[in-house]
Amino acid sequence: MADDVILRVIGALVIAGLIIGITTPIYLIANNMSGNNTSLVDLTGMLTRLNGLAHHISYNFIEEKEIGVNGAHALRLDINLLDGYIEVGRGSVNTIVIEVYSTSYTADGYEASFNVQSGDLHIMVKSPTIKLVVQIPSEMIVKGVNLDMSNGIAKINMAEIKGPISFVIDNGILESELKNIVSNNTLIKMSNGVVKLSLQYSHIDLSEIKIQINDGIFKASIRVPNNTMLKVTPNILNGVVHVSLNGKNITIYEDPGYNVSSSRLDCGITVLNGYAKIDFER
Amino acid sequence: MLDYIGMMVVSPRKSIQILVAEKRSILLGLAIVILASLVGGLNLAYIVSIKGLGFVGLKLPFLVSLSSVGIVGGYIILNIVLWLVLGVLIYAFDKILGGKASLETVLLAYSYQWLPVLITGLFSPIFYYLDTLTSIVVYVLLLLIALVWGYVYTLITNAEVNKFSLGQSFASVLIAYIIIVITALPVSMVGGVH
Numbered sequence: 287m288a289d290d291v292i293l294r295v296i297g298a299l300v301i302a303g304l305i306i307g308i309t310t311p312i313y314l315i316a317n318n319m320s321g322n323n324t325s326l327v328d329l330t331g332m333l334t335r336l337n338g339l340a341h342h343i344s345y346n347f348i349e350e351k352e353i354g355v356n357g358a359h360a361l362r363l364d365i366n367l368l369d370g371y372i373e374v375g376r377g378s379v380n381t382i383v384i385e386v387y388s389t390s391y392t393a394d395g396y397e398a399s400f401n402v403q404s405g406d407l408h409i410m411v412k413s414p415t416i417k418l419v420v421q422i423p424s425e426m427i428v429k430g431v432n433l434d435m436s437n438g439i440a441k442i443n444m445a446e447i448k449g450p451i452s453f454v455i456d457n458g459i460l461e462s463e464l465k466n467i468v469s470n471n472t473l474i475k476m477s478n479g480v481v482k483l484s485l486q487y488s489h490i491d492l493s494e495i496k497i498q499i500n501d502g503i504f505k506a507s508i509r510v511p512n513n514t515m516l517k518v519t520p521n522i523l524n525g526v527v528h529v530s531l532n533g534k535n536i537t538i539y540e541d542p543g544y545n546v547s548s549s550r551l552d553c554g555i556t557v558l559n560g561y562a563k564i565d566f567e568r
Numbered sequence: 569m570l571d572y573i574g575m576m577v578v579s580p581r582k583s584i585q586i587l588v589a590e591k592r593s594i595l596l597g598l599a600i601v602i603l604a605s606l607v608g609g610l611n612l613a614y615i616v617s618i619k620g621l622g623f624v625g626l627k628l629p630f631l632v633s634l635s636s637v638g639i640v641g642g643y644i645i646l647n648i649v650l651w652l653v654l655g656v657l658i659y660a661f662d663k664i665l666g667g668k669a670s671l672e673t674v675l676l677a678y679s680y681q682w683l684p685v686l687i688t689g690l691f692s693p694i695f696y697y698l699d700t701l702t703s704i705v706v707y708v709l710l711l712l713i714a715l716v717w718g719y720v721y722t723l724i725t726n727a728e729v730n731k732f733s734l735g736q737s738f739a740s741v742l743i744a745y746i747i748i749v750i751t752a753l754p755v756s757m758v759g760g761v762h
Contacts, residue, residue: 290571292574292578293570293571293574293575293578294570294571294574295574296573296574296577296578297569297570297571297572297573297574297575297577298570298574299687299690300573300574300576300577300683300686300687301570301573302689302690303607303686303687303688303689303690304603304607304686304689305689306689306690306692306693307606307607307608307610307611307685307686307688307689307690307692308603308606308607308610308689310611310689310692310693310695310696311610311611311613311614311692311695312610314614314618314695314696315610315613315614315617315618315636
């Protein structure tokens with residue numbers, strides 16, 4: 287009788303091994319291939335969950351670097367993110383923090399070159415296991431932000447931006463809050479993935495925002511100064527798009543006096559597919 | 569059913585006696601090989617296609633799909649071919665040593681080689697938590713354990729169906745394995761050159 291029980295337990299273990307051995311890799315492969323376009327879900331929840339996951343695996347760090355950029359007066363930030371997790375932000379101690387998380391280790395997984403005296407920062411992230419902390423003084427301005435992202439998770443929070451902004455996203459998750467932007471041109475181009483963006487302009491002369499969405503989920507909040515005249519030209523071929531100004535839905539929109547104003551923001555929105563929600567505020 | 573499977577793991581000698589007495593089809597052996605290949609192949613596909621391609625920065629959806637299907641399909645086909653070829657070789661050497669079992673019975677007995685791979689499936693979730701290199705090391709380690717474990721099963725079951733001693737069975741199976749290794753080496757070297 288006892289033997290029978292043991293045999294059944296072992297038999298159950300074999301069956302469990304079979305089921306787990308087949309379903310686990312199928313789930314992991316399917317989950318990895320489906321990326322971020324599985325469904326339209328709450329962005330914040332998704333970001334929190336994935337960030338939590340990234341933090342969960344952060345024990346895999348094998349290298350940590352801290353780089354001071356004292357002496358530089360301005361910074362241009364170029365990031366090419368193929369995979370991994372990157373976080374950029376101005377912390378409470380006047381720092382930009384760049385953190386890259388990944389479960390994969392490679393000695394040549396990243397290329398980073400810093401020319402801090404001229405204020406340029408180029409980061410190429412493939413799939414590294416590295417954490418970079420870049421210290422910058424609080425008075426430093428950002429000359430421009432370029433993010434070229436194929437996958438992974440990026441969180442970019444910055445302020446005092448006096449240069450062009452370019453986000454080109456093939457896939458992945460981007461959450462970004464850019465404050466005190468001074469008159470510039472902004473390009474946001476996404477093929478897939480999830481983007482949650484907050485742009486706060488403090489001063490605009492003649493500026494342009496180009497948003498091109500091929501697919502994915504895009505949510506943006508764009509705050510402009512009161513005196514800025516706004517022109518919004520959506521070109522929607524497919525997908526679900528909501529554009530609003532101060533909470534009211536708009537389609538094609540142009541402020542009276544736009545053509546003669548010295549403070550103008552021209553926003554062109556092209557959506558081929560996916561979901562986009564763009565809220566303008568002043 | 570569960571006690572039946574449990575018996576195959578705990579007492580391969582007794583279970584092969586029952587399988588032979590019940591005149592179980594060769595399809596049972598084929599099923600074990602295919603299911604074990606699925607477990608091994610899918611885990612290898614996850615490590616290579618998701619972790620490995622990410623490791624070298626080539627994790628493109630097309631490549632991931634192609635390599636996953638290729639690895640799993642190739643792994644199953646390779647294992648079935650190995651099962652048949654090695655089974656026939658073992659059968660041939662069994663006959664030379666005076667074995668009494670039919671080819672079908674030898675193939676059924678030889679399918680026990682793949683049984684431990686099913687159990688290693690229990691370790692699949694750990695690959696998620698490991699980096700690429702550690703995953704490969706753990707995978708190879710599990711495969712080696714399953715190989716040795718399965719080899720012991722094969723010795724026992726092959727001895728039982730042929731009414732051999734373990735020594736005779738050891739000789740028969742080992743010679744078959746050596747022939748495969750000797751044959752495979754030049755073939756792989758030629759393939760490598762091309």
